[in-house]
Amino acid sequence: MTPTLIVGQGMAGSVLAWMLHQRGHQVRVIDDGHRTSSSRVAAGMVNPVQGQRLNLAWRIEDCLPVAQDFFREMEAKFGRRFFHTAPILRLIDNDKERDYLEQRRDDERFRPYLGNFEPAGSNSPLNDEFGGLQINHSGYVETNPLLDCLRDYFTDQGILCNAEFQHDELTVDDSHVQWRDISAERVIFAEGFRILQNPWFADFNFQPNKGEILTIASNHAFPDYPINRSKWIIPQPDGTAWCGSTYGRGQTDFEATNEGCAEILAKVAATLPTHTLSVVGQRVGVRCATGDHIPRAGFHPDHPRIGVFNGFGSKGNVFIPWLAQHLTEHLLTGAPLPEDCDFRARPPRKKRA
Numbered sequence: 001m002t003p004t005l006i007v008g009q010g011m012a013g014s015v016l017a018w019m020l021h022q023r024g025h026q027v028r029v030i031d032d033g034h035r036t037s038s039s040r041v042a043a044g045m046v047n048p049v050q051g052q053r054l055n056l057a058w059r060i061e062d063c064l065p066v067a068q069d070f071f072r073e074m075e076a077k078f079g080r081r082f083f084h085t086a087p088i089l090r091l092i093d094n095d096k097e098r099d100y101l102e103q104r105r106d107d108e109r110f111r112p113y114l115g116n117f118e119p120a121g122s123n124s125p126l127n128d129e130f131g132g133l134q135i136n137h138s139g140y141v142e143t144n145p146l147l148d149c150l151r152d153y154f155t156d157q158g159i160l161c162n163a164e165f166q167h168d169e170l171t172v173d174d175s176h177v178q179w180r181d182i183s184a185e186r187v188i189f190a191e192g193f194r195i196l197q198n199p200w201f202a203d204f205n206f207q208p209n210k211g212e213i214l215t216i217a218s219n220h221a222f223p224d225y226p227i228n229r230s231k232w233i234i235p236q237p238d239g240t241a242w243c244g245s246t247y248g249r250g251q252t253d254f255e256a257t258n259e260g261c262a263e264i265l266a267k268v269a270a271t272l273p274t275h276t277l278s279v280v281g282q283r284v285g286v287r288c289a290t291g292d293h294i295p296r297a298g299f300h301p302d303h304p305r306i307g308v309f310n311g312f313g314s315k316g317n318v319f320i321p322w323l324a325q326h327l328t329e330h331l332l333t334g335a336p337l338p339e340d341c342d343f344r345a346r347p348p349r350k351k352r353a
């Protein structure tokens with residue numbers, strides 16, 4: 001019998017499968033060729049400081065070192081670079097953000113992540129009318145080549161099964177779970193936003209969030225570092241840049257919209273006033289978050305053979321390796337999961353109407 005069956009080979013299922021496999025644990029992964037993968041669309045940014053309020057990401061001090069180690073391990077294994085460390089230039093967008101920055105700079109926890117404040121005009125010809133600063137310990141991951149390498153590796157090892165998993169094909173009893181010819185001790189669902197269609201988890205508070213990203217070209221070279229000023233801009237090796245993103249709460253469609261394109265382009269044009277921009281691509285993905293923005297791992301409260309690894313919102317690259325490490329330990333040794341993200345201890349509940 002296979003000990004662990006994982007549904008989904010996005011970033012979450014891949015990292016978990018890798019860690020279990022590295023510990024000598026037999027694992028099988030089912031994926032439908034990344035048909036709806038958010039990991040395939042993501043910009044891959046690793047940014048410890050988030051949003052207009054410049055908050056620190058959840059458990060950043062725990063997650064960041066594990067993420068860095070994991071991506072370096074992948075680079076050693078597959079012989080290419082995936083994680084590009086690059087300080088993000090965080091341009092302040094308005095007075096409110098400047099107020100938040102003042103508060104954060106007095107806070108000990110923020111010190112490792114915030115560079116010196118650079119007053120307006122320091123980054124000309126960028127529009128930095130409210131000043132800016134560098135965010136340390138940041139960068140971006142090339143998620144697509146990494147998922148390609150892992151997909152090929154899992155295929156060579158006989159781990160990956162390319163198929164659409166239908167939930168009604170799974171049978172569950174006290175001793176095992178069964179999907180087609182695979183008997184397993186447990187199944188872990190790492191399906192991204194499609195957990196909303198999963199009958200075991202449909203009643204829990206997982207929230208989809210559609211995002212659009214543009215690939216743009218310009219008549220001038222883009223700055224060679226990532227920029228974030230309410231929308232981010234990441235320069236690409238071919239001279240284009242990726243920029244985004246939009247947030248469509250509750251939306252699960254994959255339609256690229258004119259509104260999304262205009263929203264991103266207007267903000268990027270305001271940051272790069274000397275550039276003439278053109279759109280050369282637009283892509284769409286759906287994130288999966290929880291109501292409290294804390295991801296979850298572990299087992300269903302009523303079904304001890306049915307597990308979940310999901311809810312990474314827009315921070316998969318930062319959160320997934322750390323939580324995969326804990327879930328691996330939990331599965332192999334029974335070590336408790338950190339309580340705030342243990343699905344059984346804290347299932348994300350929907351608010352009562």
Ligand SMILES: Cc1cc2nc3c(=O)[nH]c(=O)nc-3n(C[C@H](O)[C@H](O)[C@H](O)COP(=O)(O)OP(=O)(O)OC[C@H]3O[C@@H](n4cnc5c(N)ncnc54)[C@H](O)[C@@H]3O)c2cc1C
Nearest residue numbers: 008010011012032035036038039045165192211285316317
């Ligand atoms: C526009 C956008 C920008 C983003 N930017 C960033 C960023 O800059 N930095 C960052 O860290 N994160 C970012 N994210 C978030 C990031 O993509 C996610 O947090 C993370 O990749 C989620 O990984 P996952 O494995 O949980 O889900 P997914 O990547 O969605 O993987 C789920 C996999 O399961 C498969 N699957 C699902 N159901 C089935 C089934 N029934 N049968 C077979 N296969 C199935 C899917 O096809 C897919 O391959 C962004 C997301 C979006 C949409």
